[in-house]
Amino acid sequence: MSWNEQTDSRSCVxxxxxxxxxxxxxxxxxxxxxxxxxxxxxxxxxxxxxxxxRRGRTVPVCDLAEQLTGKRLTSRRFYLIAMRSYGTAKExxxxxxxxxxxxxxxxxxxxxxxxxxxxxxxxxxDGEVIEVLNLAALTPGIxxxxxxxNREPAREARG
Amino acid sequence: xASGSAPVRRGHPVRTEQIILFRCSNQTFAISxxxxxxxxxxxxxxxxxxxxxxxxxxxxRHALRRGERSIYVVNTALHFGMKPSPPxxxxxxxxxxxxxxxxxxxxxxxxxxxxxxxASLCHEERIWYRGLTVLEQNVLPVVSPEGFLTNEELSFLxxxxxxxxxxxxxxxxxxxxxx
Numbered sequence: 477m478s479w480n481e482q483t484d485s486r487s488c489v490x491x492x493x494x495x496x497x498x499x500x501x502x503x504x505x506x507x508x509x510x511x512x513x514x515x516x517x518x519x520x521x522x523x524x525x526x527x528x529x530r531r532g533r534t535v536p537v538c539d540l541a542e543q544l545t546g547k548r549l550t551s552r553r554f555y556l557i558a559m560r561s562y563g564t565a566k567e568x569x570x571x572x573x574x575x576x577x578x579x580x581x582x583x584x585x586x587x588x589x590x591x592x593x594x595x596x597x598x599x600x601x602d603g604e605v606i607e608v609l610n611l612a613a614l615t616p617g618i619x620x621x622x623x624x625x626n627r628e629p630a631r632e633a634r635g
Numbered sequence: 636x637a638s639g640s641a642p643v644r645r646g647h648p649v650r651t652e653q654i655i656l657f658r659c660s661n662q663t664f665a666i667s668x669x670x671x672x673x674x675x676x677x678x679x680x681x682x683x684x685x686x687x688x689x690x691x692x693x694x695x696r697h698a699l700r701r702g703e704r705s706i707y708v709v710n711t712a713l714h715f716g717m718k719p720s721p722p723x724x725x726x727x728x729x730x731x732x733x734x735x736x737x738x739x740x741x742x743x744x745x746x747x748x749x750x751x752x753x754a755s756l757c758h759e760e761r762i763w764y765r766g767l768t769v770l771e772q773n774v775l776p777v778v779s780p781e782g783f784l785t786n787e788e789l790s791f792l793x794x795x796x797x798x799x800x801x802x803x804x805x806x807x808x809x810x811x812x813x814x
Binding site for chain 1: 662664715716717750753754755756757758759760761763767769772773774775776
């Protein structure tokens with residue numbers, strides 16, 4: 477069987493960035509929240525706008541619109557809080573979206589060798605072919621192996 | 636007041652860390668107060684500091700002589716890539732050869748929790764910061780005292796400014812013994 481004949485039925489969350497819709501596997505989505513204050517501080521990772529606070533934890537904000545549509549979002553209606561894997565660890569990342577999101581069940585067609593790295597799979601919904609996003613290819617991140625050898629232990633001052 | 640009705644929480648005591656919140660180009664940072672040995676006015680640089688004209692490390696423009704060692708004064712705004720503003724204070728860091736030019740101190744306070752920097756922040760900021768802390772619903776980066784100058788940068792500065800500082804020190808001592 478060739479790559480494009482294998483399908484996988486999964487729950488996905490449809491999200492809107494400007495005029496376009498994309499999808500994320502539902503098991504990578506934690507919640508959809510209203511925009512809150514972004515805390516900005518100097519850094520050198522251009523994909524990250526800053527961080528928001530969710531239940532006392534900091535969550536980095538990563539606007540995917542520019543990478544996926546070529547334009548930054550002019551209005552952010554919600555943040556989709558997604559889980560991004562870093563090796564065996566997972567961390568939340570807030571993705572600004574410009575409209576409400578929708579949970580659907582769809583048959584996924586795995587991405588092919590000629591698809592962009594940010595495409596994990598494809599799905600068809602309401603007559604539209606939609607990219608299922610590969611967050612690891614779209615959001616920046618440390619190499620967990622390199623970090624394990626370099627970093628100061630993540631200190632929680634709380635004993 | 637319902638005094639005495641609150642449950643007593645047993646377990647590990649909360650470890651805390653004293654920090655100094657300081658301003659630099661309208662941005663507030665935190666630094667462990669244990670890392671700061673001395674706070675001085677920038678006026679104290681006049682006469683005591685030697686100019687460093689090494690363009691390769693633009694954030695260092697002055698050095699102080701402390702015994703046999705040179706202490707390099709880092710412009711904190713330039714280090715973080717921000718627009719420089721007129722600094723008012725200098726932090727001399729403990730067990731370090733780095734001093735920081737800053738705009739001012741906001742306050743001293745206590746941090747109970749240092750959150751690791753999110754893994755998606757994956758460039759120089761991982762050297763700059765120990766992590767993030769949340770104080771009164773504000774997120775503040777906690778700077779790493781070791782993140783301002785690398786050993787390579789210190790060696791480079793020593794090599795390029797060391798002779799100049801030694802000459803200044805010699806001249807200074809000659810002037811002191813002159814009648």
